[in-house]
Amino acid sequence: MEQHTTKRQFESPLATGAAALVLSFIAAMLIWPAWSLTVKAIYQNLAAAGLAAADPKTAGNLIGSVARGTFFWTVINSWIWLTLVMGNHGKSAVATRQPWTGIRYTLIAFCAGAVGFLVLISFLGIWWKPFSLAVMFTPGSAAEAHLALEAWEASNFYALAVIIAQIPLVSLFQKWPFAGKGEKPFESWATLALGTAVTFIAWMALIVPSWMKLAIGEEQVVTAPLGGWPAFAAFCQAYVIFAIMPVEGGELYPMKFFAKKQPFMGIAGFIIALAAGFLLPPAIKAVIVPLNLVPGLPADVAVASLELSVIVFMLAWHHLFDDYPNAQLVPGTAARILCRMAAWFGGGTLYGIVWLKSFKLIPYGANDLGMGVPPLGVLAGQFALLMTLLLLNTFFDKWPLVRTAPEPAASRAAVPGGNPAEQGNC
Structure with missing residues (x-):
């Protein structure tokens, strides 16, 4: 070793x-x-057409919401999934030295967050027009820009649902009931699956009603x-x-x-x-x-x-x-x-x-x-x-303030008793 x-x-x-x-x-x-x-x-x-048709305030709010949303999904959500739930599984599988390990894993996190967004939100968008990816990314009118703004605001705070629903499964319940029931990747994947289900329920129950103004006629149907x-x-x-x-x-x-x-x-x-x-x-x-x-x-x-x-x-x-x-x-x-x-x-x-x-x-x-x-x-x-x-x-192990490097073979051989790896002490 x-x-x-x-x-x-x-x-x-x-x-x-x-x-x-x-x-x-x-x-x-x-x-x-x-x-x-x-x-x-x-x-x-x-979204040039929708932004041009919307009033300046709505257009500005929509751009800001998209910037925040991409950050929330690709950075916050993905960090919770990869680090807290998965324990940084596979972080050093290819690169073992910083900053390359951190850069690689950061790119993996970005991809994981983007995939999570596309899967979870586009699935909802099949039936909910505001969450349609076409409306969210390419609104073509002022009305669609308003719908896109509500969808982005509600979907952005899926991150809050992840925080309040998924983190406790690790921090409070210590991955129960899956901990110790199989190999480490199994308990992590099982916890992630359970956490995603709980998070989606919490998001629909708590976050969506906070942002989307749903009504039947004059009657508001959410509080x-x-x-x-x-x-x-x-x-x-x-x-x-x-x-x-x-x-x-x-x-x-x-x-x-x-x-x-x-x-x-x-x-x-x-x-x-x-x-x-x-x-x-x-x-x-x-x-x-x-x-x-x-x-x-x-x-x-x-x-x-x-x-x-x-x-x-x-x-x-x-x-x-x-x-x-x-x-x-x-x-x-x-x-x-x-x-x-x-x-x-x-x-x-x-x-x-x-x-x-x-x-x-x-x-x-x-x-x-x-x-x-x-x-x-x-x-x-x-x-x-x-x-x-x-x-x-x-991801970066406090690099460059803390640096970890392979010990030179010559230094190991100079230790009395020979190379520790050869003594079974690695």
């Missing part, structure tokens, strides 16, 4: 994490304008969950905090307080996450409304943004800072988790306030750079940084 040596630019995990966070921020600042302007140019050619999208988004972010906490440095707590085996541990975690979804937003809202952090921004949107900031910081702490402090630094489990929680909620809140005050100045927030960059906005904008740091760790 080939042995590898790892070289770190910084010895301290805190220094590595800070450098990786800065690198992720710079990359997100560059990637989103390039991505969105490319998508904008392509879509303006594909937006929790009264509207901002309140629902705030519920979802609070729910996600506690849905991912057990596996993002929480060492299976808090659900482990109530059960030690599946599915009871997962059920306990799910109930905790649901309770957080209902209880946290009103509590946060009571605190921030008097502060009026962003005048004119709905209170529920500000709440959802602050909660999302905690999620970003929690994931950054896990992926870039390696769940600092580790067991060697803080042997006590309770003390160790409490230290991490202080970082998640303290750092996340500070970051959240800075984001609310600055997102209009940031290219992946709401700054069009004078070039007409489609905005991600106060909520979706945070995913640009989040996904960049996640890909940096899971």
Whole structure:
């Protein structure tokens, strides 16, 4: 077996994490304008007739929605499928050195997201006119442009359904009931299949009614969950905090307080996450409304943004800072988790306030750079940084801050006792 040596630019995990966070921020600042302007140019050619017929506001919203949607499907959804569910299966099957491994797997992720979109959405589009790929990609009139906008908005947030439905199958239920029932690819594929079914139900039940105005005559036939999208988004972010906490440095707590085996541990975690979804937003809202952090921004949107900031910081702490402090630094489990929680909620809140005050100045927030960059906005904008740091760790193994290379054969032979590979120690 080939042995590898790892070289770190910084010895301290805190220094590595800070450098990786800065690198992720710079990359997100560059990637989103390039991505969105490319998508904008392509879509303006594909949908020229519909965009010209629609009013300027609808045309602009449609272009922005397409730019966001392509990002959500090919980056967010695909990362959850490949990394969380599939465990990065096949990542190093061809290339074993960075950055080539990361580039190859990123391209695979893009393709997986595109295929997922084409299969799931085009299937629905057989019977739902707005979801017809012809309407979504090549609207030919103002009416079709309006339909395309609603379809893109609803399909974009399939990503939210993936987050709230598929992630818990891994984070809370640990791939139960498939875990340990077969080879690793089997349990992953089975979990992905179950997750897709659950996600599609959640999307149709929660997301589609939030965006599509369905009516029979004058009678509205759907009601937006929790009264509207901002309140629902705030519920979802609070729910996600506690849905991912057990596996993002929480060492299976808090659900482990109530059960030690599946599915009871997962059920306990799910109930905790649901309770957080209902209880946290009103509590946060009571605190921030008097502060009026962003005048004119709905209170529920500000709440959802602050909660999302905690999620970003929690994931950054896990992926870039390696769940600092580790067991060697803080042997006590309770003390160790409490230290991490202080970082998640303290750092996340500070970051959240800075984001609310600055997102209009940031290219992946709401700054069009004078070039007409489609905005991600106060909520979706945070995913640009989040996904960049996640890909940096899971696809690129923190390259170039951490470099792994094959150990020279001469160095192995110089070790007393000969080549370790020949001793059966590989």
